[in-house]
Amino acid sequence: MPEPKDVTTVACIGAGVIGGxxxxxxxxxxxxxxxxxxxxxxxxxxxxLVAAAWPALTELGLAEGASPDNLTVLPTLAEAVAGAGFVxxxxxxxxxxxxxxxxxxxEVTPDGVVIASSTSGYGMSEMQTEAATPERLVxxxxxxxxxxxxxxxxxxxxxxxxxxxxxxxxxxRHVGKSVITMDNELPGFIANRLQEALWRExxxxxxxxxxxxxQIDTAITDGPGLRWPVHGPCLTFHLAGGEGGMAHMLxxxxxxxxxxxxxxxAPELTKRLRDDMVAGCEDxxxxxxxxxxxxxxxxxxxxxxxxxxxxRGGSGG
Amino acid sequence: MPEPKDVTTVACIGAGVIGGxxxxxxxxxxxxxxxxxxxxxxxxxxxxLVAAAWPALTELGLAEGASPDNLTVLPTLAEAVAGAGFVxxxxxxxxxxxxxxxxxxxEVTPDGVVIASSTSGYGMSEMQTEAATPERLVxxxxxxxxxxxxxxxxxxxxxxxxxxxxxxxxxxRHVGKSVITMDNELPGFIANRLQEALWRExxxxxxxxxxxxxQIDTAITDGPGLRWPVHGPCLTFHLAGGEGGMAHMLxxxxxxxxxxxxxxxAPELTKRLRDDMVAGCEDxxxxxxxxxxxxxxxxxxxxxxxxxxxxRGGSGG
Numbered sequence: 001m002p003e004p005k006d007v008t009t010v011a012c013i014g015a016g017v018i019g020g021x022x023x024x025x026x027x028x029x030x031x032x033x034x035x036x037x038x039x040x041x042x043x044x045x046x047x048x049l050v051a052a053a054w055p056a057l058t059e060l061g062l063a064e065g066a067s068p069d070n071l072t073v074l075p076t077l078a079e080a081v082a083g084a085g086f087v088x089x090x091x092x093x094x095x096x097x098x099x100x101x102x103x104x105x106x107e108v109t110p111d112g113v114v115i116a117s118s119t120s121g122y123g124m125s126e127m128q129t130e131a132a133t134p135e136r137l138v139x140x141x142x143x144x145x146x147x148x149x150x151x152x153x154x155x156x157x158x159x160x161x162x163x164x165x166x167x168x169x170x171x172x173r174h175v176g177k178s179v180i181t182m183d184n185e186l187p188g189f190i191a192n193r194l195q196e197a198l199w200r201e202x203x204x205x206x207x208x209x210x211x212x213x214x215q216i217d218t219a220i221t222d223g224p225g226l227r228w229p230v231h232g233p234c235l236t237f238h239l240a241g242g243e244g245g246m247a248h249m250l251x252x253x254x255x256x257x258x259x260x261x262x263x264x265x266a267p268e269l270t271k272r273l274r275d276d277m278v279a280g281c282e283d284x285x286x287x288x289x290x291x292x293x294x295x296x297x298x299x300x301x302x303x304x305x306x307x308x309x310x311x312r313g314g315s316g317g
Numbered sequence: 318m319p320e321p322k323d324v325t326t327v328a329c330i331g332a333g334v335i336g337g338x339x340x341x342x343x344x345x346x347x348x349x350x351x352x353x354x355x356x357x358x359x360x361x362x363x364x365x366l367v368a369a370a371w372p373a374l375t376e377l378g379l380a381e382g383a384s385p386d387n388l389t390v391l392p393t394l395a396e397a398v399a400g401a402g403f404v405x406x407x408x409x410x411x412x413x414x415x416x417x418x419x420x421x422x423x424e425v426t427p428d429g430v431v432i433a434s435s436t437s438g439y440g441m442s443e444m445q446t447e448a449a450t451p452e453r454l455v456x457x458x459x460x461x462x463x464x465x466x467x468x469x470x471x472x473x474x475x476x477x478x479x480x481x482x483x484x485x486x487x488x489x490r491h492v493g494k495s496v497i498t499m500d501n502e503l504p505g506f507i508a509n510r511l512q513e514a515l516w517r518e519x520x521x522x523x524x525x526x527x528x529x530x531x532q533i534d535t536a537i538t539d540g541p542g543l544r545w546p547v548h549g550p551c552l553t554f555h556l557a558g559g560e561g562g563m564a565h566m567l568x569x570x571x572x573x574x575x576x577x578x579x580x581x582x583a584p585e586l587t588k589r590l591r592d593d594m595v596a597g598c599e600d601x602x603x604x605x606x607x608x609x610x611x612x613x614x615x616x617x618x619x620x621x622x623x624x625x626x627x628x629r630g631g632s633g634g
Contacts, residue, residue: 017559052608056615093570121578143540144557145611148618151540178539180532188578190528191536194515195550197579201514202550206593207584211507213597215497217549219508222495223460223468225545229625232534232542233512233519240461242334253410253437261438261505262514264581267524276523280530291369294462298373300628301465307620308546311613
């Protein structure tokens with residue numbers, strides 16, 4: 001098994017939006033990428049996806065030797081994984097397909113090489129059941145587009161060994177990702193659960209004629225969506241409490257948890273949950289006082305708005 | 318009743334984070350602001366809140382004649398609203414307090430002047446019950462900080478007349494806000510419903526030991542939170558479907574609506590809901606092709622990340 005930093009070749013299985021996005025990311029970081037997909041036009045599709053991503057990747061800065069020419073689309077799965085130090089599977093979101101494909105990948109991938117699945121929400125425990133070497137199978141869940149959004153959620157299944165989860169986490173960090181390593185399987189992982197709750201509330205509102213698609217998007221782009229890239233939902237509410245932070249916020253606005261403001265019932269705001277939220281926010285804030293965080297938020301919101309405005313419409317980088 | 322564009326003086330009732338934020342916004346737009354709060358240290362608190370906001374507002378660009386010196390804190394409510402062309406109420410989130418205060422404000426505010434409440438989620442119908450002139454009472458719900466986040470949700474109650482909702486929407490637009498005018502009352506309005514669904518899922522995860530506060534914030538700041546200020550949740554998923562857009566996304570990923578990825582049950586994905594989502598995304602995209610939107614998203618995500626990074630830590634603008 002290679003060290004994460006010694007890997008030079010990655011196999012990308014699947015030529016969809018996510019598979020192509022991963023290929024673009026690894027190519028930009030200077031890797032040799034070997035790809036496979038059963039579709040007859042896989043090479044053309046991957047070429048198109050990588051080409052579409054390349055201007056953004058160039059703007060971000062390419063690693064030495066990075067080139068779209070380092071992509072090789074192979075006619076078989078076995079050829080694609082040959083010589084790879086890591087395998088990223090990005091097949092369609094279908095449990096049977098994933099299960100079968102991961103078993104096939106495990107069968108032909110050299111011993112000790114970690115195989116990660118881009119699944120949006122299946123647990124590895126249910127996907128690894130047919131694989132002969134399930135101990136090296138992990139979830140490595142990216143966000144679209146994988147070449148720009150840093151987050152990757154890493155979690156193993158019941159048959160996954162701890163070293164594989166650690167290895168994958170370290171490898172993703174090495175290739176520039178922001179990694180959340182989860183101790184336990186959770187359907188939808190963390191980010192998709194948050195996103196999905198918001199999405200389902202949005203769908204309910206459209207289904208009931210309470211809001212239009214455009215009102216929903218405007219509500220986010222011109223509202224809380226401007227705060228979330230800065231501090232996330234918890235630290236954002238830490239500031240809503242003024243100098244009292246999350247403690248004041250929960251003690252003061254706690255009752256609104258009982259309000260019918262969403263179709264999702266709130267948990268009981270126990271003393272323990274309150275204290276966990278407060279301690280979590282204080283840990284995350286670290287040395288930064290509330291005043292520091294407010295100033296940081298204000299600078300960032302202005303900069304984010306300007307960044308989005310400058311990026312709309314025009315063709316310039 | 319003045320035209321929205323002819324207003325020169327605004328009354329801000331309440332000296333908390335939201336009331337102070339509104340005062341700062343109106344001051345920066347060149348208005349005379351008359352404020353009142355029953356707290357004995359109201360003037361000091363408002364002065365501090367405006368001073369904290371002023372660097373950001375200066376960076377954004379002040380209107381001609383704008384100055385913190387145009388804030389006058391009055392000893393009584395009646396003096397504060399005297400001569401005001403618009404009143405913004407930002408009292409604590411307590412229904413009895415709001416009800417009583419709005420009645421008091423309506424009693425002393427000149428005829429025909431619109432009075433807006435910053436309430437986070439009460440309906441105007443339940444808040445206007447004690448007011449003698451409920452026809453001019455509307456909700457004007459901002460997001461923290463009101464001097465930077467553009468969104469204001471405007472909606473009337475059962476006793477509100479249509480002209481007041483229109484007047485308030487026009488006035489907020491005139492002072493630089495992004496306005497969503499809602500036809501019907503909905504608890505939590507639109508943005509808070511979306512935000513609250515995400516927040517409750519986050520609290521459930523912490524309560525169950527499924528994720529930490531820091532993991533939740535990282536999941537958003539380094540994940541979907543980077544896309545939301547660009548396109549909002551609907552247009553973001555329009556791109557997740559590749560060239561097929563929202564139609565492909567719903568037809569393909571529709572089954573994940575049944576997955577246990579959040580504690581919020583999904584609505585039935587009827588043909589009508591599907592078609593409404595597709596038509597809404599296509600309307601919103603307008604002339605922009607999927608490829609245009611992808612390029613726009615990529616430019617914006619890079620710019621947003623850089624904006625957030627540059628705003629962290631350092632004290633520079």
